[in-house]
Every structure is written in structure tokens, then in C-alpha cells.
Amino acid sequence: MSEEIKDNMTNTNGADVTHTAAETADSDVTYYTLEEVKTHNKRTDAWLIIHDKVYNITSFLAEHPGGEDVLMAQAGTDATVSFEDVGHSKDARAMLINYYIGELKMDDREDGTKVKYSRRIHYNFRRWLQLVDNMVNTCHSCSCCGYHVSILHAGAQVSLSPDAVSSHSFCLEALTCLTNPPH
Numbered sequence: 420m421s422e423e424i425k426d427n428m429t430n431t432n433g434a435d436v437t438h439t440a441a442e443t444a445d446s447d448v449t450y451y452t453l454e455e456v457k458t459h460n461k462r463t464d465a466w467l468i469i470h471d472k473v474y475n476i477t478s479f480l481a482e483h484p485g486g487e488d489v490l491m492a493q494a495g496t497d498a499t500v501s502f503e504d505v506g507h508s509k510d511a512r513a514m515l516i517n518y519y520i521g522e523l524k525m526d527d528r529e530d531g532t533k534v535k536y537s538r539r540i541h542y543n544f545r546r547w548l549q550l551v552d553n554m555v556n557t558c559h560s561c562s563c564c565g566y567h568v569s570i571l572h573a574g575a576q577v578s579l580s581p582d583a584v585s586s587h588s589f590c591l592e593a594l595t596c597l598t599n600p601p602h
């Protein structure tokens with residue numbers, strides 16, 4: 420793995436931990452290129468991308484309340500805008516995790532800031548899922564740093580206030596504050 424970016428982070432106990440993105444990618448996350456995702460555009464094999472995460476929605480096609488055709492129109496593509504335009508519910512967003520198979524490769528993402536942030540999110544993706552379970556669709560202020568985090572659904576997507584996007588270690592610090600007594 421070519422990414423050698425070092426992330427200094429705070430774990431849930433408040434202790435500093437240092438890992439490389441390369442380690443994370445090797446052990447926890449599968450990366451897919453846009454080209455690969457594009458090839459999965461059939462009813463028997465349908466993937467799509469939402470917020471830089473890759474979902475295999477093949478088994479969901481027949482169950483989608485909005486119909487199979489709208490999903491197939493997005494199969495193999497980045498469906499983020501379409502997904503958001505519909506205004507999917509909290510429940511719909513929470514369902515995404517069932518189909519999650521990995522991350523869009525960093526090189527294929529569009530926004531440099533988002534790339535940097537996403538690397539941090541998916542590093543802790545499993546832990547993040549546990550932590551945010553009770554904080555869906557809420558906005559919290561971190562008692563340590565004062566930044567705000569808006570958690571849109573259980574881990575598959577997280578949005579930050581504009582100021583916080585550039586704050587590299589914001590999200591984990593906020594989560595630490597929210598799940599432990601303020602310090």
C-alpha cells in the first residue's frame with residue numbers, strides 16, 4: 420500500500436495513538452477504484468458509491484422502496500447526489516451499512532479536504548459505528564475543542580461544520596468527549 424500518511428489520534432480513553440493509513444488499509448478496509456466500481460452495473464451485480472463508500476446493492480434492488488429502476492440507473496456510478504436529492508430518511512441511511520463493502524480509492528475522490536477527512540473516518544469505521552449509534556441525526560459540540568459535529572446516520576456518513584473540516588483530529592476528539600465525561 421502506497422499511502423504512508425501518519426495520523427496522530429486520540430483513542431476512546433483519551434490516550435494518544437499513532438498509526439499509519441497503510442496499516443489501516445491493509446487490515447481493515449478494502450479500496451476500490453472508480454473503474455472497478457463502474458464494471459458492477461448489472462442487475463445481478465450492482466455496486467454504487469455514496470459519500471466515497473462503496474456499496475454492493477445487488478441484494479437490495481428488489482427491496483428498495485423507491486424501486487429497482489432508480490437504483491439501476493445509478494449502478495456503477497457515484498450516486499451521492501441522487502441519494503441526497505431524494506432526501507432519504509434516517510432509517511434509509513442506517514440501512515447503508517448492510518451493503519457496505521469498502522472505500523473509494525483516495526486517488527478517485529474529488530475533494531482533497533474530504534479525502535483527508537475520510538481517511539480518518541474509515542480508519543475507525545467499526546469503532547465509529549458503535550460510538551455514534553445513539554447520536555443519529557443530532558448535532559453535538561465537543562466540550563474540548565468546541566467544534567460541532569453533525570452525525571447524519573450510523574457511521575456511513577458524517578458531516579462536519581465547514582470550520583471543522585480542516586481540523587484534522589477533530590472528529591475523534593469530539594467522539595471521545597461525547598462518550599466519556601468531559602475533560
Ligand code: HEM
Nearest residue numbers: 476484485489493498501502505506507508510511514515
Ligand atoms: C443503498 C442505497 C439506498 C438505500 C439503502 C435506500 C433506501 C431507501 C428507503 C428506505 C426508502 C424509503 C423512504 C425513506 O426511508 O427515505 C427509499 C426511497 C427512495 N429511494 Fe432510495 N435508497 C438507496 C439508494 C437510492 C438511490 C441511489 C436513489 C437514486 C435516485 C434512490 C431513490 C429513491 C426514491 C426515488 C425513493 C422514493 C422516495 C419517495 O417515495 O418519496 N435511492 N430509499
